[in-house]
Amino acid sequence: MLSRTLVALVALGPVLYGYFRSSCSWRVRIAFALKGIEYEQKSVNLIKDGGQQLTDQFKAINPMQQVPAVTIDGITLSQSLAIIQYIEETRPEPRLLPADPKQRGQVRIICDIIASGIQPLQNLYVLQKIGADKVQWAQHFINRGFEALEPILKQTAGKYCIGDEISMADICLVPQVYNAERFKVDMSQFPTIRRLNQTLIEIDAFKATHPSCQPDTPDDLQA
Numbered sequence: 001m002l003s004r005t006l007v008a009l010v011a012l013g014p015v016l017y018g019y020f021r022s023s024c025s026w027r028v029r030i031a032f033a034l035k036g037i038e039y040e041q042k043s044v045n046l047i048k049d050g051g052q053q054l055t056d057q058f059k060a061i062n063p064m065q066q067v068p069a070v071t072i073d074g075i076t077l078s079q080s081l082a083i084i085q086y087i088e089e090t091r092p093e094p095r096l097l098p099a100d101p102k103q104r105g106q107v108r109i110i111c112d113i114i115a116s117g118i119q120p121l122q123n124l125y126v127l128q129k130i131g132a133d134k135v136q137w138a139q140h141f142i143n144r145g146f147e148a149l150e151p152i153l154k155q156t157a158g159k160y161c162i163g164d165e166i167s168m169a170d171i172c173l174v175p176q177v178y179n180a181e182r183f184k185v186d187m188s189q190f191p192t193i194r195r196l197n198q199t200l201i202e203i204d205a206f207k208a209t210h211p212s213c214q215p216d217t218p219d220d221l222q223a
């Protein structure tokens with residue numbers, strides 16, 4: 001019986017619990033798109049009704065009360081990088097981590113700076129605690145992170161963040177630049193980041209998954 005339920009769940013295909021504007025959800029959308037994986041989107045509106053991520057129903061899916069979460073192959077995953085690495089390990093083509101261990105290391109540095117050193121500091125629940133100074137706060141920490149990323153990327157970048165192959169680093173970079181632009185960070189200080197973002201944003205997998213054109217994007221924010 002259990003195995004029949006599992007087979008049914010696997011047959012359903014992946015479901016992404018996300019929010020159009022969430023940069024971490026966008027990372028997962030890009031990974032699915034790059035790998036050509038079909039999935040269903042279920043919106044968890046972070047603002048409406050005091051935040052749908054805070055409901056008991058969603059807490060059962062992700063106890064951290066954050067998006068994204070993904071049900072896939074009969075399991076539920078949270079944490080965008082864990083989700084992307086699971087997809088990478090189970091659906092390896094096209095690869096999102098370079099074959100060369102040194103380049104893999106570089107990819108992970110970029111991902112970690114963004115996912116641990118920048119994004120958590122401008123998360124909604126952090127900004128709600130900061131209150132009136134939230135824009136300056138977010139600008140400060142994005143600038144601080146980008147000041148570290150710029151010289152690293154200057155060394156590692158080719159066409160994309162690490163050489164000429166799209167990787168998880170690119171998947172993390174573009175949504176973070178989107179957030180920076182929302183908080184009006186002066187991107188002219190970061191020419192390498194800006195150049196990479198401009199190149200990547202023209203690629204279909206990044207374009208089609210942009211926050212401005214998701215099923216839950218409000219009409220006034222649609223591209």
Ligand SMILES: N[C@@H](CCC(=O)N[C@@H](CS)C(=O)NCC(=O)O)C(=O)O
Nearest residue numbers: 022023024066067068079080124125
């Ligand atoms: N480390 C997590 C972070 C997830 C995260 O911060 N999600 C944000 C949206 S990008 C969220 O759900 N925030 C809800 C809140 O602040 O209440 C990941 O990579 O998935």
